[in-house]
Amino acid sequence: MNVITRGIRNAFRNTIRTVSIVTILGLSIGLSLAMLVAHQAVGEKINSVKASVGNTVSISPAGARGFEGGGNALTADQLSKVKSQAHVVSLTESLGDRLTTSDTNLQSAVDAGSLGQRFAQRSGQSMGGPGGGPPALSQDSTSNSGGTTTTFTPPVTVNGTTDPTNLTSSGPGGGGSFTLKSGKVFSSSSTEDVALLGSTLATKNNLKVGSTFTAYNTTITVAGIFDAGNDFSNNQVIMPLAAVQTLSAQPGAITSATAKVDSITNVSSVTSAVKSTLGSATDVTNAADESKNTIAPLENIQTISLYSLIGAVAAGAVIILLTMIMIVRERRREIGVLKAIGAGNGKVVGQFMVEATTLTVLGAFIGIALGVVAGNPITKLLVDNSSNSQTIQGGPGRGGRGFGFVRDNVSSIHAAVGWDIILYGFAAAVLIAVVGSALASFAITKIRPAEVMRTE
Amino acid sequence: MLEVKNLKKSFQSGDATVHAVGGVSFKVLNGQFASIVGTSGSGKSTLLSLLGALDKPTSGSVQVDDRDITSLRDHALTTYRCKSIGFVFQGYNLVPNLTALENVMLPLEFAKLPKAKRVARATELLEQVGFQADQMQRKPGKLSGGQQQRVAIARALANKPKLILADEPTGNLDSQTGKMIFDLLHNLAKSENTTIIAVTHDLSIAGKTDVTFRLQDGKLKER
Secondary structure, three states, X not given: OOHHHHHHHHOOOOHXXXXXXXXHHHHHHHHHHHHHHHHHHHHHHHHHHHHHHOOEEEEEEOOEEOOEEOOOOEOHHHHHHHHOOOOEEEEEEEEEXXXXXXXXXXXXXXXXXXXXXXXXXXXXOOOOOOOOOOOOOOEEEEEEOOEEEEEEOOOEEEEEEOOOOOOOOOOOOOOOOOEEEEEOOOOOOOOOOEEEEEHHHHHHOOOOOOOEEEEOOEEXXXXXXXXXXXXXXXXXXXXXXXXXXXXXXXXXXXXXXXXXXXXXXXXXXXXXXXHHHHHHHEEEEXXXXXXXXXXXXXXXXXXXXXXXXXXXXXXXXXXXXXXXXXXXXXXHHHHHHHHHOOOOHXXXXXXXXXXXXXXXXXXXXXXXXXXXXXHHHXXXXXXXXXXXXXXXXXXXXXXXOHHHHHHHHHHOOOOOOXXXXXXXXXXXXXXXXXXXXXXXXXXXXXXXXXXXXXXX | OEEEEEEEEEEEEOOEEEEEEEEEEXXXXXXXXXXXXXXXXXXXXXXXXXXXXXXXXXXEEEEEOOEEHHHOOHHHHHHHHHHOEEEEOOOOOOOOOOOHHHHHHHHHHHOOOOHHHHHHHHHHHHHHOOOOHHHHOXXXXXXXXXXXXXXXXXXXXXXXXXXXXXXXXOOOOOHHHHXXXXXXXXXXXXXXXXXXXXXXXXXXHXXXXXXXXXXXXXXXXXX
16 A cells, blocks of 8 residues: 555545546546547648648639630730749749641540530530531541531640649649659750650550650650549640740740749738739639638637637646545545654645546546547537538638538548547646646645644 | 643634643653643643644744754654654544555555565554454444544554554543553553553543643643
């Protein structure tokens, strides 16, 4: 029997009280852990969203977006103003073009399908037949008794760029991640008639590194084959910007530019500065502004979970504090006796701290079990409530990527309880025990052994 | 030898100052059994707490073998209470969730004795006060008043103190059990050459002690 075993045994002196305190502490610690789990999960999601958004600003001619809309190509003067903006570290320029069957011997790797046919019709292009004009895109025409039937074939996209590894979604690159599967990447200043081919396009046309194909009546050499992770981007040709400008007879033309900013925190200010500098001639966008809609509810959840975490830990500390004060008051005479028969303050305080720690560690076991079970559901509940309120505030017509994007990002949060969380739980329990029993310990040191004589 | 010189203890009660012990002086020789009698509120328990270093006097001194315990610092006082004094209380004051054996082992633990020696010494003492092995494993709630007081006496003797202070040791017991406890305390103290000072209302017990002090209004009136 020593201070530790006596402290542990004292924790079980009153079964009903022990069960009650341990249960309440367990709920408090469980709520703390659930909030910690939610806080971490949401924090990771915020970082993930920020990382996925990137620190880029897209500039395109006003009214143009990829091959949609219209407008005039960007000028060298406009781009040099963008480069001179503070916080802009680099600028990627690109020129998008499409190769029809009359421009190239490449066969598209994408089937038109019903969507392609519909897009072709809706874009005002004639599909042939009586009264129809010449098709603008690659088509195969066949005659029958009812007239000419035209089959639309999606074009092959050419992306002339100064950064072949940058497949921005707003430009002709179509988005995706660039992974070079074979060959090598050309330099940003290259003027050679070389190309990087998407993997499905290369497979469709039986092309390998070193093979050649024809485009713009010129023989182009395959320098490398890449995988962008999606069929649209893998059906494209990436070439040096200067080569595409020359071959497509568009000297100096730029259809999109991407400015890289030194930090995500400066993206908004750079966007405003570029808009202000270039005026109405360009459309300047960034994904960071759109991501604010996504991050806002997440940050709300993070704040709520942080305050709830602090509140739950504080509640636990108060519970154990009041419990220990109650126990010390109840055992005032016993403390006096212990001191009278030779126990120092350290021994008595130690015994009570072990008792408090025993209660909190037991509470921690229950709390951790609760945290493991309830962490993910509570996080989802917070997310659902937050995203619902955001839907009501935002409404369906706010534009941008809309709340569907937000909800997709927010609802995909998965809160997991790892060993670090469990260790945090035990650390919180010990902290609660130490803080909670501190005042009681102080009270113990103030109890004089003579108290036992006075109450006799 | 215990020598008390002009010992005073005053308390502040509201605006009034209460002189619980007002200039008490006496001597008790080693191995003597002394009793202090007096009416309720005469200052007996306060005097006992001063003798046991449970409280500090307002003035005066308590010398045990020429060592003034009123000038000791906290740590030294704790050691003094642990090794030099044994207490027996009217209400026994055993720790309720410890067995009789564990209660007797407590002061031995505070004196930092190894566990094996603690068990041996506590068992020996409990056997001396008439406990069987199975009774030693009982908690206070399962013991009679007389048995609890015997455990308290064994606990008081655990560290072989020079002085045992007993506050109404037979106050909660019937006369027969009280007499038995008194005899036990007396005999054990004699066998261990321990000085005993007991506060009591029981004049029949007081009459059997080596020396008796009568306290009235905080002052010794007669011997």
